[in-house]
Amino acid sequence: MPARRRTSLAARATAEAAAPAAAAAAAAVAAAAGLGAAIRPHFPILHQTVHDGRPLVYLDNAATSQKPEAVLTALDTYYREYNSNVHRGVHALSARATTEYEAARAKVAAFVGAASPEEIVYTRNASEAINLVANTWGHANVKEGDEIILSVAEHHSNLVPWQMLAQRTGAVLKFVGLSGSEELDMEQLRQLVTPRTRLISLVHVSNMLGCTLPVHSVAELAQGVGAKLLLDCCQSVPNMPVDVSTLGADWIVASAHKMCGPTGIGFLWGRYSLLCDMPPWQGGGEMIQEVRLEASTYAEPPSRFEAGTPAIAEAIGLGAACDYMSGLGMAAVAAHERELGGYLYEQLRSINGVRIYGPTPSAPQGRAALATFNVDGIHPTDISTILDTAGVAVRSGHLCTQPAHRALGIASSVRASPYIYNSQADVDAFIGALKDSINFFKEMGM
Incomplete structure (x- = not known):
C-alpha cells in the first residue's frame, strides 16, 4: 500500500477516535452561561493590558484570530518532541511527524465535510x-472569450489572480454589483451568467459588508451553464457550519489564522475528480511519482500540489484548531x-453620525458578526488610533476591498x-471608547 494511502487511513482512524471527545466537549460548552466567557481563559494573549494598564479588547478577528492553549501546545510539542520531515524517513520521529501531519489533514476534511482527506490540499493561505x-x-x-464572474465585494485575493489569468488568456471578467441592501445583487448575477461563463468565484461571507452569499442559488446558476464555482470561505469556515458535501461548490479556500490556527497555512478543498484533472503548479520534491533527467511523472492529489518541505508544525496546529472548534x-x-453580532450592530446604530455598511441582521441571509x-x-x-489608546483593537483602511469601498x-x-x-x-467597552473618541x-473642533 502506498505511504500516502497508509497515512490517510491512519489519519481517518485518529479523527474518528476523537469524535466522542468532541461531542462531550460540545455538550459541556453548550451548558455554559455564555460561550465567550466560558472559553476566554483558553486564550492567554487576551489576558494582558496595553497602553499603561488598559485591558486589551481585541476586535480585529476578521483579520486574524487569537490562538487557544491547545493550538499553542500542539506547535510546541511538535518542535520539542518530534520535529522531523514528513513522508521521507522511516525513523521514529519522521513516522510520528507524518502520522500527525496526515491526521491533521483528516481533521480538516472532517471539519468541512470532505469525502476524504485526499480532497484537502495544504497551502500557505487562502490567497x-x-x-x-x-x-x-x-x-x-x-x-479567450470565456467569462469569469466575480463581484465588487471580493477580497483582493479573489480578484488579482483572475485578473492575471484574464490578461494571459483573453478571458472576460464580469462583476456583480451591490443591491440596495448592500449585499451581492443576485438579480444582476443571473443576468451576467451566459453559456460562455466558465467560472463563478465569489466570497461566501464578506469581510467588509458582513453579507452571506446564497450559495445554493449561485451553484444552480453555475451548474446550469456547466461553469465551476469557487468560494472564498475565509470568513465562513471559522464562524458557521460549512459542509462541502451539500454546499454546491467545486472548490473552497480558507486560512488557518482566522480559525484559531497558526499563520502560514491554509487549505484548498476540491472535488477529488476535479483535483485529478488539474495539472501541477509548482515543481519539486514530494509532488512527483518518478523523476528522470528528461521528464517526470506526478503524484496523485493532494501531493501533486504540495511541492517541497511543507509547513508541518502549522498543519498540525491547524488540525488542533479544528479539534478545538469541533x-x-x-x-x-x-x-x-449571531447574538453578539446583532448586539454590536444595534449598539453602533444607536450612535449619531455612524454609518454602518452592509445588510441588517434581519436580512434573509443574516449578517456576520462584524461591523x-x-x-x-x-x-x-483617527478613530482606530484613539480606540487603540483605550485598549480597543479594531481595523481601519480599505480592508483589502478597494472596489467595494x-x-x-x-x-x-x-x-x-x-x-x-x-x-x-467587550462590545460595551468598544462602544464606550468610540463615544469618547467622537466626543474628543x-x-x-474636528
Missing part, C-alpha cells in the same frame, strides 16, 4: 489556494456570532469584528 486553482485549472480550461460545536459558534462603519467628519485611521463612495472605513472569545462586555474630536 495561495486561489492562485493554485487559477494557475492549474484556469490555465488548462479558460480560453469541540465547541460550530452550531454553538454560529449562534454566539464596518464610518463616523461623520472623522477619518477612520469605491462602490460605496468611500476610501476607507473602520471595522470591529468580535469572535468566539468575545462577549457583550468634537471638542477639538
Whole structure:
C-alpha cells in the first residue's frame, strides 16, 4: 500500500477516535452561561493590558484570530518532541511527524465535510489556494472569450489572480454589483451568467459588508451553464457550519489564522475528480511519482500540489484548531456570532453620525458578526488610533476591498469584528471608547 494511502487511513482512524471527545466537549460548552466567557481563559494573549494598564479588547478577528492553549501546545510539542520531515524517513520521529501531519489533514476534511482527506490540499493561505486553482485549472480550461464572474465585494485575493489569468488568456471578467441592501445583487448575477461563463468565484461571507452569499442559488446558476464555482470561505469556515458535501461548490479556500490556527497555512478543498484533472503548479520534491533527467511523472492529489518541505508544525496546529472548534460545536459558534453580532450592530446604530455598511441582521441571509462603519467628519485611521489608546483593537483602511469601498463612495472605513472569545462586555467597552473618541474630536473642533 502506498505511504500516502497508509497515512490517510491512519489519519481517518485518529479523527474518528476523537469524535466522542468532541461531542462531550460540545455538550459541556453548550451548558455554559455564555460561550465567550466560558472559553476566554483558553486564550492567554487576551489576558494582558496595553497602553499603561488598559485591558486589551481585541476586535480585529476578521483579520486574524487569537490562538487557544491547545493550538499553542500542539506547535510546541511538535518542535520539542518530534520535529522531523514528513513522508521521507522511516525513523521514529519522521513516522510520528507524518502520522500527525496526515491526521491533521483528516481533521480538516472532517471539519468541512470532505469525502476524504485526499480532497484537502495544504497551502500557505487562502490567497495561495486561489492562485493554485487559477494557475492549474484556469490555465488548462479558460480560453479567450470565456467569462469569469466575480463581484465588487471580493477580497483582493479573489480578484488579482483572475485578473492575471484574464490578461494571459483573453478571458472576460464580469462583476456583480451591490443591491440596495448592500449585499451581492443576485438579480444582476443571473443576468451576467451566459453559456460562455466558465467560472463563478465569489466570497461566501464578506469581510467588509458582513453579507452571506446564497450559495445554493449561485451553484444552480453555475451548474446550469456547466461553469465551476469557487468560494472564498475565509470568513465562513471559522464562524458557521460549512459542509462541502451539500454546499454546491467545486472548490473552497480558507486560512488557518482566522480559525484559531497558526499563520502560514491554509487549505484548498476540491472535488477529488476535479483535483485529478488539474495539472501541477509548482515543481519539486514530494509532488512527483518518478523523476528522470528528461521528464517526470506526478503524484496523485493532494501531493501533486504540495511541492517541497511543507509547513508541518502549522498543519498540525491547524488540525488542533479544528479539534478545538469541533469541540465547541460550530452550531454553538454560529449562534454566539449571531447574538453578539446583532448586539454590536444595534449598539453602533444607536450612535449619531455612524454609518454602518452592509445588510441588517434581519436580512434573509443574516449578517456576520462584524461591523464596518464610518463616523461623520472623522477619518477612520483617527478613530482606530484613539480606540487603540483605550485598549480597543479594531481595523481601519480599505480592508483589502478597494472596489467595494469605491462602490460605496468611500476610501476607507473602520471595522470591529468580535469572535468566539468575545462577549457583550467587550462590545460595551468598544462602544464606550468610540463615544469618547467622537466626543474628543468634537471638542477639538474636528
